Ligand code: FES
């Protein structure tokens with residue numbers, strides 16, 4: 001039995017230790033915001049926070065998350081930070097097909113929490129593990145820099 | 159809707175569900191009584207199936223194959239050459255032979271490993287070069303066309319010419335890498351099969367199902383799920399997957415889900431056709447073009463699919479944006495025993511433009527004229543004939559767009575600066591390159607009138623909401639937003655009052671597939687007309703419905719046999735300028751600056767258009783130097799995203815772009831097509847910039863670091 005926290009709730013599972021965190025999130029907890037784009041740690045669509053660090057959930061065997069604090073996009077949806085990202089992505093036009101977007105939003109939040117005022121180069125670096133095939137990234141980069149400006153101060157608090 | 163200018167951006171219709179991840183794509187869907195399907199695929203490239211032995215299947219697990227197909231065993235596309243389940247001959251590695259269905263994917267995968275097959279292997283054709291050599295062997299030439307100036311006249315010109323320049327140019331595969339892998343679900347009901355999934359063309363799928371299931375119109379229904387990118391990859395391929403799940407659902411009387419993982423998707427789905435393009439050009443002593451012959455060979459893969467139509471577009475674009483005297487063109491789709499190739503944003507045009515821009519660039523070097531000036535000498539103008547004896551009847555703004563971009567990029571100054579930089583630097587070399595291109599909007603020739611015959615419907619509810627009833631998919635390109643906006647503006651009602659639900663063939667007429675840069679221009683125009691009609695009849699408090707049918711623009715009739723006439727009703731145009739820095743030690747390339755001007759009639763939404771520019775250009779640039787896919791003995795070698803190498807955020811730079819207004823009378827608010835155009839100029843501009851940096855010529859894309867290093871070595875060898 002593996003126990004951990006998922007979006008602030010204590011949960012446990014009987015799934016084998018080798019099961020992927022991604023499947024647990026999607027199949028057992030029916031949280032669909034965490035997407036699978038590659039299953040090999042190469043696209044970032046499955047990004048979640050594990051103890052506040054951005055991780056690809058497709059690469060994480062649940063045996064390794066005993067006691068950990070897991071947060072998915074559903075877990076940040078009600079925060080002020082998410083609202084700012086939501087708005088900035090909309091204004092900047094960062095969303096097309098949307099499949100990469102929850103992962104991108106997680107990466108954006110992780111980046112801004114670490115670095116509330118990133119330069120363009122730092123933003124590009126910060127989302128370099130997240131693949132987007134539709135946008136060519138520039139409007140996402142713009143969204144993140146807009147969120148940094150608008151979030152003024154908000155990102156530091158965490 | 160009170161928008162002075164239609165181009166002013168409005169919020170995306172599907173933003174909320176996408177940014178929160180709560181919009182359900184097909185792999186997020188679960189239905190009652192659902193089982194999974196996995197495909198057993200051919201392990202060899204060419205041969206005959208002798209026998210298949212299935213393992214003992216546990217309770218609840220079943221096999222589905224050709225014998226379960228109620229109708230004929232092929233996927234209805236153009237020709238009847240693609241089996242749903244191969245049961246006699248196999249023609250490529252990965253060709254589906256049968257499907258195992260059951261509740262647990264892990265069990266299904268281990269059962270797949272236990273399937274035994276006996277095959278009689280035959281000599282396969284693995285490469286395009288081999289297919290070219292064998293093109294007269296029956297079955298190898300799957301489609302061909304030829305047109306233009308007579309070869310006698312060209313021979314006479316060549317005899318008197320100062321020089322004949324011959325070049326051969328190769329382009330590689332391109333893989334779509336839509337971020338959402340392909341997925342399809344057949345929901346089993348007593349009286350109907352509902353097929354739902356990631357797709358661009360609902361009625362292509364519906365027609366394929368009607369044939370495969372040999373059933374009546376009411377027995378199948380196709381519903382689009384939110385689609386995580388398409389780029390053409392979800393144009394033709396989903397029809398096959400739909401047949402698989404629907405046949406299986408019928409056979410096992412359960413709902414069947416088929417979702418690929420990334421490596422399966424990369425190895426078995428269609429790709430951009432690798433091509434060989436041959437140029438033979440006669441020039442005079444000043445380097446002026448006297449005549450040109452082009453030959454294009456497309457690697458079709460194991461069956462023809464849409465390849466003949468792709469070839470048509472490649473050929474129609476074989477002279478680029480130029481008026482070339484005495485032009486002749488010819489092309490083939492050849493069969494190889496490799497994964498079938500299909501639609502990809504640009505649809506044959508990217509290969510042609512890469513080739514012709516490269517060739518013209520090389521001719522300019524011989525003439526000792528700056529490439530952009532040389533290109534401008536041959537630029538088509540309004541009223542000029544097209545190479546298929548059609549006409550460029552609308553205004554062409556290319557001169558203005560070029561001039562503007564040369565200024566924006568400071569082209570002339572950069573040329574000089576980079577020369578000095580390159581003289582002073584051994585290791586790093588800078589270069590600047592241009593590309594000029596166009597894209598024909600809509601289906602080739604009279605396809606819209608004769609084959610598609612689009613119909614759109616608008617339904618007004620009692621409370622004044624207007625619902626779009628069309629079969630076009632939003633796969634990320636933003637038509638939920640742009641088409642809703644056209645209707646809202648025409649009706650002068652709030653944008654929020656216009657609804658565009660995910661299309662369902664039970665609800666919507668066939669407004670055609672979501673392809674060929676036709677959606678905004680053709681479907682948008684029909685919607686605008688429907689909205690106008692609805693406005694005239696508008697009655698508050700009652701439900702109303704209006705329908706509109708396609709009307710053909712007066713053109714020079716297209717004749718596919720002679721390959722003459724107006725190939726497209728309208729063209730969109732573009733100019734790109736790219737600056738690069740090449741590291742001559744590693745061969746690595748850094749994009750430094752990208753400038754782009756486009757003309758798409760009239761932009762329907764500035765933000766959506768910018769998304770098309772940035773995303774399309776990123777794909778186009780990467781096609782020229784970054785994305786490399788190869789096949790060896792019939793096997794795709796790149797099975798993961800990182801093996802293949804689509805651009806990350808670190809590979810792209812800010813794109814300085816501008817769109818010119820040039821309203822087109824037969825498009826909604828003047829709009830033409832835009833989605834494919836933006837990809838086309840990327841690769842040729844990158845190649846020209848690399849050539850400028852290294853002062854050398856390339857005859858292929860992608861120009862990867864290996865290609866660069868090899869060319870530098872060869873030059874060193876030559877120099878001593
Ligand atoms: S699905 Fe986990 S990184 Fe792609």
Ligand code: FES
Pocket residue numbers: 094095096097098099100101131132133134135337386387634
């Ligand atoms: S929006 Fe489609 S992959 Fe990013």
